[in-house]
Amino acid sequence: MAELTYREAVAHGIAQEMRRDPSLVMLGEDVGPAGGVFTPTEGLIEEFGPVRIRDTPISEQALVGAAMGAAMTGIPVIAEIMFSDFVAVCWDMIANEIAKTRYMTNGQVSLPLVIRTANGGSARFGAQHSQSVENWAMMVPGLKVVAPSTPADVVGLLAGAVRDPDPVLFFEHKGLMGSKGEVPDGEVVDELGTARVVREGTDLTIAALALMVPRALLAAERLEGDGISAEVIDVRSLVPLDARALLDSVSKTGRFFTVEENPRLCGWGAELVSIVDEEAFWSLDGPSVRITTPHIPLPAAASLEDLALPSADRIYETVSKSVDLGSRR
């Protein structure tokens, strides 16, 4: 076991896969000597050289399009988009091309491709550098969508993504870069499409993703003080989604909450709530409740951003109120 920061875990995970597979290459902006703007790729160019760790022109459509072309030759490719907001710049490649290539070629062309990107708010970067866009990716058939919350998951899920035959959008959270956690020694490989119960509980279920996981855990601790036992599930992977883990938890607890950083309309939690509604309705003791960023562009001002993103306080208060209402009825 070694304690790594989340950002160190990114480089650790990429290095693990690059040592295993000499054909794996990475393209991105400032991923070389700079080590990435959040330094998640620090040290990689020193070990793997400028051919495998390649700084590109500032040209997102080109680097993702070229990554697709390179993957067509059969080599696994990691493309980094500096801020997840910029996936909009290359959305044609991601949504129209990469996601549909296997389907349109009758299964004959595979794209072993991972698009890594720094997602989410809390860094005061404002409307064009702070968005949580994992729900955009989730809407496109053909893409897998992963968002780790711990250093160990970064390493394991990244390895799972690199080894997956389908294109994967891998959302690293800007607000978690400095967080620390234990990463097992040796090769770490995790399975995409598996959620994890990060806190067991009996009264209600909270599903969260990425930066919202530690916040949900904080809220759960406070709820415990009030005698409410909350189970927290780290969703980890939106596509494929571990619906079974959610349904098992809800059948036990009878209440379902989501904590989402994406803006409310068509956020991933809406899909989860609909699954719970369809398949575990008779286990529910009350309505499912979504705790989300409102449907607004994110502000740069600290006070406003803090208000916009779901906080541990807001999670705690929303859950408490909802549980109170339920018990008073």
Added chain:
Amino acid sequence: MLPAMSDDGDRTEQGPARSILGPGGEASIDPADLGLKEEDLRELYRLMVLSRKADLEATALQRQGQLAVYPPLLGQEAAQVGSAFALQDEDFIFPSYREMASAIVRGVDVVGYLLFHRATWHGGMFDPNEHRFGVVSVPVGSQTLHAVGYAMGTKLDGKPACTLVYFGDGATSQGDFHEACNFAAVFRAPVVFFCQNNHWAISVPFERQSVAPVYRKAEAYGFPGIQVDGNDVLAVYQATREAAERARTEHTPTLIEALTYRLGPHSTADDRTRYQPAEQIAEWEGRDPIVRYRRFLESTGAGDEAFFSACDDEANTEATRIREGVIGAGPRPLEELFEWVFADMPEHLRRQRDEVLGRGEG
């Protein structure tokens, strides 16, 4: 209101494009200098005749309701056949959506190719890896970037192969094209950018796409740009062969602008007489690439009447096979709706499949 097109003037510079064949088919150089043997010269003709007939057959099939839509290549046979013929087997082609002649050169079965246009399959029923001919790309210009990446991949593998990408004059207005050129130059990708300037992007003339000629844009990216008579199959072959060799050995991209003309509609869904001037159509009909090349073969004795009629017979037989194959191609199995979205079907898709196909537990 838009200004009249004439306000823009005819500022587009059309330099003397490289050519080998004169209007009467007279060659300015000995084809042997191009490395073409007599059977190669005949093969170029055969492939152009096969392509034209297959193309006309596809248009006819659409008119008869057998294809949903089809983008004809009529008039562009020399540009496509000459360029594809100049490549080696290990080279890879990324097409746009109008390169059925190039597909024929690469041995793609036309029936399989047309299943995309018959709307029974999503992207043409052929193996892109086997034929080294990519899937039809409908978003304009995006394939230029795939080609650059593919070329970078083959270079990493140490393979002496190049990647050629087709696009039209309209695609040169897309950011993708410019990003691809810059990327290719910066990374010295072994790629050939092959622009078929057929003068019309649906109804919009080339003058509205660009003031500068396409081939000159290469200069800004730092690699050679060549303008070639796209209706001269030998000149197209020569330019492509040189560019492909430069890509393979020097890892230098080339931009080829082949001047040609679309003698059909953009697709079977539009009427070109609403925008193409009649005198322009007549002018380009007079530059028919097959007629010109046939005169060349006649004058050099490389092809005789028996050969020409054998080509016509083969093309007619192939057209019949295409017709029967396309009409005979029934719908795909319904189960395929859910296949190949992912390598392995995730649980949520399995459930949706069962729901749609009525296989649920009820």
